Amino acid sequence: MLTKEQLAALTGLFRHGSDDASHALSKWLGRPARVAIEDIEQVSLSEATEVLGDPEKALCSCAMRLSGRLTGQLMLNFDDASGLALADLLLERPIGASSAWGQIEQSAALETANIIGCAYVNVLARGFRENDAGSHEVVPSPPKFTRDFAEALMQFALMNQAMASDFVFLTRTEFCIEDSPVSCDLLFVPDADCFASLAALLPT
Amino acid sequence: MSPGQPATATGPFAASSRPRAPSVAMGDIAVARNDGVLRTLLGSCLGVALYDRRLKIAGLAHVVLPCALGRDERPGNYPGKYADTAVPAMISRMQELAGDERLKLCAKIAGGANMFNTADASSTIGVQNVQAVQRVLDDLRIPIIARHCGGEQGRKMGLDAATGAVTIDIVGSDTTTL
Numbered sequence: 422m423l424t425k426e427q428l429a430a431l432t433g434l435f436r437h438g439s440d441d442a443s444h445a446l447s448k449w450l451g452r453p454a455r456v457a458i459e460d461i462e463q464v465s466l467s468e469a470t471e472v473l474g475d476p477e478k479a480l481c482s483c484a485m486r487l488s489g490r491l492t493g494q495l496m497l498n499f500d501d502a503s504g505l506a507l508a509d510l511l512l513e514r515p516i517g518a519s520s521a522w523g524q525i526e527q528s529a530a531l532e533t534a535n536i537i538g539c540a541y542v543n544v545l546a547r548g549f550r551e552n553d554a555g556s557h558e559v560v561p562s563p564p565k566f567t568r569d570f571a572e573a574l575m576q577f578a579l580m581n582q583a584m585a586s587d588f589v590f591l592t593r594t595e596f597c598i599e600d601s602p603v604s605c606d607l608l609f610v611p612d613a614d615c616f617a618s619l620a621a622l623l624p625t
Numbered sequence: 626m627s628p629g630q631p632a633t634a635t636g637p638f639a640a641s642s643r644p645r646a647p648s649v650a651m652g653d654i655a656v657a658r659n660d661g662v663l664r665t666l667l668g669s670c671l672g673v674a675l676y677d678r679r680l681k682i683a684g685l686a687h688v689v690l691p692c693a694l695g696r697d698e699r700p701g702n703y704p705g706k707y708a709d710t711a712v713p714a715m716i717s718r719m720q721e722l723a724g725d726e727r728l729k730l731c732a733k734i735a736g737g738a739n740m741f742n743t744a745d746a747s748s749t750i751g752v753q754n755v756q757a758v759q760r761v762l763d764d765l766r767i768p769i770i771a772r773h774c775g776g777e778q779g780r781k782m783g784l785d786a787a788t789g790a791v792t793i794d795i796v797g798s799d800t801t802t803l
Binding site: 579584 | 648741778
């Protein structure tokens with residue numbers, strides 16, 4: 422478990438990451454985006470599975486595996502209405518035009534995940550100390566799309582930390598797009614090893 | 626327990642507002658007799674349903690990892706977290722419902738998906754969970770009479786204490802009954 426001081430120090434960095442991700446989302450969509458909710462917390466496994474809301478609700482998720490200085494899962498999650506509205510915005514169609522997750526709608530979601538995720542990760546990478554080889558590098562994998570129950574998605578995200586502990590550390594940022602029904606959650610769940618060394622990665 | 630007594634869940638979801646459909650959270654166990662539906666949501670985790678047809682006693686465990694490896698099981702918190710400790714703990718609770726009657730159990734299992742079809746270390750957990758549960762059930766001579774495992778999608782699993790029927794829901798698909 423992190424101390425209060427360590428958590429506070431990490432919170433500043435993760436908030437900076439969310440702000441940059443929000444700017445990137447605004448640029449990408451050409452309209453203002455804002456951070457509506459930001460949670461950075463250590464919770465029990467059972468609480469963590471409800472972080473995305475109703476566990477039985479079907480959500481769409483674009484997941485990226487992080488490797489390098491930080492390892493873990495980074496996931497951008499939408500409900501259908503938000504995700505399809507996002508695709509409409511990007512494809513310059515009237516909101517409501519998209520009614521199903523076709524290839525082009527999935528592609529819009531994946532590209533958005535890539536843009537937000539990279540902006541977020543870049544801030545974290547710069548904020549942590551370099552490794553012994555002088556590298557800050559964090560490499561996200563290409564995002565993968567799926568649509569599943571919220572709790573099943575959370576189990577996927579939490580599995581690595583669950584191997585080591587009954588408590589998990591995670592960050593969740595909810596973004597809202599002005600004058601649109603679009604909102605999405607960016608979830609970062611570090612691997613157990615990465616979490617154990619997070620505090621040590623902070624600059625002294 | 627008397628006929629019609631609702632299912633009981635232990636752990637973090639014990640105070641569920643839906644007494645006839647308790648959610649079995651990650652690492653938890655629930656048991657029921659005569660009626661009620663035990664439910665859980667599964668990704669790479671494995672749902673293990675045990676049922677005694679004569680006594681109408683049902684148990685459902687939400688297994689997260691294959692084995693405890695001597696770790697503190699913290700039975701008050703997550704009695705179902707590990708395959709090797711979850712099954713005996715669940716049987717013990719079912720035996721409490723059975724009293725002096727001898728349980729005759731069969732099993733149905735579901736879950737163990739490799740969500741996102743990833744290739745990282747935790748991606749094989751689903752398969753390991755299935756293998757571990759199979760070993761434990763073999764050792765206890767409990768037959769697995771149905772299974773719905775693997776794939777890349779999560780599942781909603783329900784166990785009906787009245788009939789032993791297990792339902793599986795996958796997003797975008799019709800309900801399957803085991």
